[in-house]
Amino acid sequence: MIIHTSDTSSIRVNDLFCGNIADFIVKGGHSKSSKTSAIDAATGESLSHVNQHILSRQIASILTESGYEPNFDPKSHIGDVLVTLFPNSIYSSPVHWAALIRGGTVSPASVSYTLNELAHQVRTVRPKVIVACKSKVSLAKKAVLMARVKTAVLELEHVISNAPKYPESDSVKFNKNSGYRRVAYLAMSSGTSGGIFKAVKITHFNITSCIQVCQKSAPNRDTASQIASAVIPVSHLYGLSKFLIMAPYVGSTTVFHEKFEIKEFLEAQKQFQVNSWPIVPPLVVLLTNHPLVKEFSESLRAHLRIVCCGAAPLGEKAARDFLTAITGSPDGIIQPTITSRDKSKSRDSGFFSSIRAHVADPAAAGITSANTAESAGQSRDAPRLQIIQGWGLTETSPTCTTFDPLDPDLHIKACGKIVANTEIRIRGQGQDLQKAPILIENYDAHPSKETLPIGEIYVRGPQVTLGYLNDDHADSVSFEQCYDPHVPWFHLKWFKTGDVGFIDAKGRVMVVDRTKEMIKSMGKQVAPAEIEDLLLSHELVADAAVIGVSNEKLGTESPRAFVVPKSGFKAAELRSWTDSQLPKHKQLHGGIVLVDKVPKNASGKILRRVLRERRGDLVEGVKLSKL
Numbered sequence: 001m002i003i004h005t006s007d008t009s010s011i012r013v014n015d016l017f018c019g020n021i022a023d024f025i026v027k028g029g030h031s032k033s034s035k036t037s038a039i040d041a042a043t044g045e046s047l048s049h050v051n052q053h054i055l056s057r058q059i060a061s062i063l064t065e066s067g068y069e070p071n072f073d074p075k076s077h078i079g080d081v082l083v084t085l086f087p088n089s090i091y092s093s094p095v096h097w098a099a100l101i102r103g104g105t106v107s108p109a110s111v112s113y114t115l116n117e118l119a120h121q122v123r124t125v126r127p128k129v130i131v132a133c134k135s136k137v138s139l140a141k142k143a144v145l146m147a148r149v150k151t152a153v154l155e156l157e158h159v160i161s162n163a164p165k166y167p168e169s170d171s172v173k174f175n176k177n178s179g180y181r182r183v184a185y186l187a188m189s190s191g192t193s194g195g196i197f198k199a200v201k202i203t204h205f206n207i208t209s210c211i212q213v214c215q216k217s218a219p220n221r222d223t224a225s226q227i228a229s230a231v232i233p234v235s236h237l238y239g240l241s242k243f244l245i246m247a248p249y250v251g252s253t254t255v256f257h258e259k260f261e262i263k264e265f266l267e268a269q270k271q272f273q274v275n276s277w278p279i280v281p282p283l284v285v286l287l288t289n290h291p292l293v294k295e296f297s298e299s300l301r302a303h304l305r306i307v308c309c310g311a312a313p314l315g316e317k318a319a320r321d322f323l324t325a326i327t328g329s330p331d332g333i334i335q336p337t338i339t340s341r342d343k344s345k346s347r348d349s350g351f352f353s354s355i356r357a358h359v360a361d362p363a364a365a366g367i368t369s370a371n372t373a374e375s376a377g378q379s380r381d382a383p384r385l386q387i388i389q390g391w392g393l394t395e396t397s398p399t400c401t402t403f404d405p406l407d408p409d410l411h412i413k414a415c416g417k418i419v420a421n422t423e424i425r426i427r428g429q430g431q432d433l434q435k436a437p438i439l440i441e442n443y444d445a446h447p448s449k450e451t452l453p454i455g456e457i458y459v460r461g462p463q464v465t466l467g468y469l470n471d472d473h474a475d476s477v478s479f480e481q482c483y484d485p486h487v488p489w490f491h492l493k494w495f496k497t498g499d500v501g502f503i504d505a506k507g508r509v510m511v512v513d514r515t516k517e518m519i520k521s522m523g524k525q526v527a528p529a530e531i532e533d534l535l536l537s538h539e540l541v542a543d544a545a546v547i548g549v550s551n552e553k554l555g556t557e558s559p560r561a562f563v564v565p566k567s568g569f570k571a572a573e574l575r576s577w578t579d580s581q582l583p584k585h586k587q588l589h590g591g592i593v594l595v596d597k598v599p600k601n602a603s604g605k606i607l608r609r610v611l612r613e614r615r616g617d618l619v620e621g622v623k624l625s626k627l
Contacts, residue, residue: 001425001432002425002426002432002433002434003423003424003425003432004418004423004424004425004426004435004503004507005418005422005423006217006417006418006419006420006421006422006423007417007418007507008213008216008217008417008419008420009216009420010420010421011212011213011216011420011421013488016205016208016209016212016421016462017205017208017209017212018174018176018179018180018204018205018208019173019174019179019204019208020100020101020103020171020172020173020174020179020204021097021100021184021204021207021208021245022056022097022100022101022171023171023173024204024207024208024211024245024249025097025245025248025249026053028248028249028250028251029251030049030224030248030249030250030251031049031050031053032049032050032053033048033049033050033251034048034049034050035048035049035251035253036048036253037049037051037052037093037247037248037253037254038052038090038093038253038254038256039090039253039254039255039256039268039272040089040090040256041229041255041256041257041258041264041265041268041272042257042258042264044271045090046090047090047091047094049248049251052093052094052097052248053097054168055091055094055160055163056093056094056095056097056098056101057098057101057168057169057170058098058163058164058166058167058168058169059094059095059098059159059160059163059166060097060098060099060101060102060168060169061166061167061168061169062098062154062159062162062163062166063082063098063099063102063104063129064102064169065166066128066129066152066154067080067128067129067152068080068082068099068102068104068128068129069102069103069104069128070102070103070104070172072103072178072182076183076201076469076470077181077182077183077201077203077466078105078183078186078201078469079102079103079104079105079182079183080102080104080105080127080128080129081104081105081106081107081125081126081127081128081129081186082095082099082104082105082106082107082127082128082129082130082131083106083107083108083109083121083122083125083127083129083130083131083140083151084096084106084107084108084109084130084131084132084235085109085111085113085118085130085131085132085133085136085139085140086111086131086132086133086136086156087111087133087233087258087259088230088231088233088234088239088243088256088257088258088259089133089156089256089258090256091156091160092234092243092244092256093243093244093248094163095131095156095159096108096234096240096244097244098169100171100184100204101169101170101171101172102169102172103171103172103174103182104128105125105183105184105185105186106184106185106186107121107125107127107185107186107187107188107199108185108187108188108234108235108236108240109121109188109235110233110235110236110583111133111136111233111235112583112584112585113139113583114581114582114583115139115142115143115146116146117197117583118139118140118143119142119143119146119147120147120196120197121143121188121197121199122143122144122146122147122149122151123147123148123149124186124188124197124198124199124469124470125186125199125469126149126151127149127151128151128152129151129152129153129154130144130151130152130153130154131154131155131156131159132153132154132155132156133155133156133157134155134156134157137153137155140153141153174204179204179205180203180205180489181203181205181466182203182204182205183201183202183203183204183466184202184203184204184206184207185200185201185202185207185237185240186199186200186201186202186469187199187200187202187237187240187394188200189393189394189395190518190526190527196527196529196530197527198468198469198471198474199468199469199470200394200395200465200467200468200469201465201466201467201468201469202237202394202397202465203465203466205462206397206462206463206464206465206466207241207245207397207463209421209461209462209463209490210241210396210397210398210399210462210463211241211245211246211249213399213419213420213421213422213461213462213463214246214399214402214419215250216419216420217402217404217417217419217420218402218403218404218405218407218419219404220404220405220406221306221308221388221402221403221404221405222246222247222250222252223250223252224250224251224252225252225275226247226250226252226253226275226276227252227253227254227255227272227273227274227275227276228242228243228247228252228253228254228255228274228275228276228277228278229254229255229257229265229268229269229274229276229277229278229279230242230243230254230255230256230257230278231257231259231260231265231279231283232278232279232280232523236523236524237394237397237398238278238310238392238398239278241397241398241399242278242308243256243278253272255268255272255274260283262286262287262290262292263292266292266293266295266296266300267296269296269299269300269303269304270296270299273299273302273303274303274304275303275304275305275306276304276305276306276307276308277304277306277307277308278307278308278309278310279307279308279309280309280310280522280523280556281309281314281315281318281523281555281556282522282523282554282555282556283555284307284309284314284318284319284322284555285318285322285552285554285555285556286555287322287325287326288318288321288322288325289325293325293326297326300326301326301327301334301335301383304326304385305383305384305385305386306385306386306387306388306405307322307385307386307387307388308388308389308390309387309388309389309390310389310390310391310392310398314387314389314412316412316413316444318555319387319412319413320412322387323385323387326385327384327385331384332384332385332386332387333382333384334382334383334384334385386405386410387412388402388403388405388410388416389403389412389414389415389416390402390403390415390416391415391416391499391509391511392463393497393499394465395464395465395478395495395497396459396461396463396464396465396495396497397463397464397465398463399419399463400418400419400422400424400459400461400463400509401415401416401417401418401419401509402415402416402417402419403416403417409506409507409508411440411441411508413440413441413443413510414440414504414508414509414510415508415509415510415511416508416509417507417508417509418507418509419461421461421462422459422460422461422462422463423459423460423461423491424457424458424459424503424509425457425458425459425494426453426454426455426456426457426458426501426502426503427455427456427457427458427496428453428454428455428456429455433453433454433455433502434453435453435502435503435504435505435507436452436453436454436502436503436504436505437505438452438504438505439504439505439506440504440506440508440510443504443510452502453502454500454501454502454512455500455501455502456496456497456498456499456500457497457499457500457501457509457511458480458494458495458496458497459494459495459497460482460490460491460492460493460494460495461490461491462488462490464490464493464495465495467479477496478495478496479493479494479495479496480493480494480496481493481494482494498518499511500512518548519546519547519548519557519558519559520548520556520557521548521556521557521558521559521585521586521589522554522556522584522585523556523585524585526548526559526585526586528545528546528547528548528559528608530586531546531559531561531578531582531586531588532544532545532546534578534581534582535561535563535574535578538574538577539566540565540566540567540568540569540574541563541564541565541566541569541574542564542565542566543563543564543597543598544561544562544563544564544598545561545562545598545599545606545608545611546559546560546561546562547559547560547562547590547608547611547612548560548590549590551589551590554589558588558589558590559586559587559588559589559590560588560590560591560592560593560619561578561588561590561591561592561593562592562593562594562595562598562611563592563593563594563595564594564595564596564597564598565594569594571592571594571620571621572620572621574592574621575588575592575620575621588621589622590619590622591619591620591621591622592619592620592621593614593617593618593619593620594618594620599611
């Protein structure tokens, strides 16, 4: 067995926090701080760290009044379930923490869900309570009726306005054995096997250990001086972990956006001097090409210092085009076009001030990667904007690899190095593979990529999920058991990620492909089978198959349908019909191709590989869409 480990030394197992996430955040040392923790980008309303914690304990009492109790099931390791159904908000953290304080389990729902999708989640996780914003209360009640689950629906605005009337509840404590396996989140995911969405069991230990190993591996990535924009939905584990747990744990500030609206996004960056943008590739592309960005260039150059990109791979060209658009340099070196007043701020804009305290001379520290290298003649202490990619999945809570901003090996094509306490195998052609004998910088120019040790990535670590709720089949195909008495208990199984990649000579991970079935559209997973089922329900569709295609205009992968039409079929009408049935990221932005038949094997399985290899198709039903 060839196992790739982290360059960072492991945290001792006994030093990994085992207990309630709510208590872990308090342990970060900022729960009594009057510093601003959360800001509403639209209204400017804010909450301090201490006010968030007080409010969370008051909301916990409201949940108790609604019948929400720490009813721990020793078989499933799940408490009473709370479903959240509201957009990003300064109240996201207090509501989540309230459920965790009571020893319960949170299952975030996306506000983009259709009635059928929400009903499926309700039916799967069987919540005791749903907290929904006013505009989604009706949808929540309809979903409860459709799912036939006894669930109380509370209006978020009512909960917040009434919270001060309630006493503060104490958090439920776990013993060590319970703490390791107690489920904090039921996060909806298609899993590595595709198909209908499943509930992933993410424990308190998964989340807290992931925060700890990320802090150990990248101590300068998330700091108290960070001011981050939250446009990634906290219904997604990436956003949830980043904004609701990591940020309050380190004592930073988050500016919450209900949705992405470019003018508000840029105005908030200027008003609140945002220095960190955790975003996804489609937004990188949009910001690169939008003319409005130029109007805010002075503030962006003065304050923005880091862009964390996740949820899907970001191409090198897209990354360099973005850096050029913001800074004037493809390496992110900020060109001296800002005012002298703001220039002094840009050299110490908060985020990197703490880093410079550790490194007086970046060049001496070896910061000469393709993302941060300074051109000849440029000042060594010139301010810079860095793009840091990371990699992980819902099932890994979510981080497996990342970079520290000061890592001399940081490169915008790589998705990081393995974080502490985490191990990876690369499985190809039935065997484990070694590191590639090349550097990621040289991957594109390599004459025979097929000879490189590229394979499916297996991972194990304290952040890896217990498994899927009530889905033994998904568990059986997603994990490989390990029988080794010499490893920690959380290393006793390997998670088969379905992602394909390699590790270069410097230990950097690059993901070069994804699972054959899944589509990663606008940072979200899309199951082709779901869209195919919808298409087949249309009276003028004889057969259909869906794959993902690269969509350069949107900077993402998009679903494309191959349809066997019946008489009278019109692609534009089908596109309009499917758009009315699907959320935006599942819509057919990749268009519709008419075919005589869908290629299938003898057992009836769609041969998506054959569809991917097609060239020169007439693509219909494509229209301009906004993100």
